[in-house]
Amino acid sequence: EIVLTQFPATLSLSPGERATLSCRASQSVGSYLAWYQHKPGQAPRLLIYDTINRATAIPARFSGSGSGTDFTLTISSLEPEDFAVYYCQQRSNWPRTFGQGTKVEIK
């Protein structure tokens, strides 16, 4: 199965700063990569699908890029509600797999 490695494991930033999260696949997933936001006790939320497409109602400060094996989620200016754990997920091969997550915490 495809292994997704996310880094860094934790990102300590202040509101207003730019966040750059990375996801590396053990083999090419083409453009079939999604990003989710997850807060404790809540349902995960789809942010980005197929590398660059924002899901419904996702603010423009969230953007995705990359292809093949290397992908990036960028949050241009962190809002207080953006502090959470972020997961990448591939749908190129079965079984679908997720990364281990990057926690974005308040510095």
Added chain:
Amino acid sequence: QVQLQESGPGLVKPSETLSLTCTVSGGSIRSYYWSWIRQPPGKGLEWIAYISSSGSTNYRPSLQSRVTMSVDTSRNQFSLNLRSVTAADTAVYYCARGMDNSDSSSPFDSWGQGTLVTVSS
């Protein structure tokens, strides 16, 4: 907006069967793909299986021998049975919907809040 809600026992004994149900509200269960995903304590997310509204399934290979999914379109529900559980099956279990009703591999655009299932005697 579609909402999903997991239900089922929070405690299951080792070697027994874990049974969960996901109830879909605010939309029809028809024509979409529905999945179960779990998160063991301190670990990442793991996709378990999906079922279509017509009953076709796809299971994670490592769990295939122990997993069964079913769907009840009249009740707008789908279910997960995981047999012969061990402590390694302790996790928060989520149900989720694939966003594209024509693509079994589409990303998950709606999720339940999750339910913690502990395997312990």
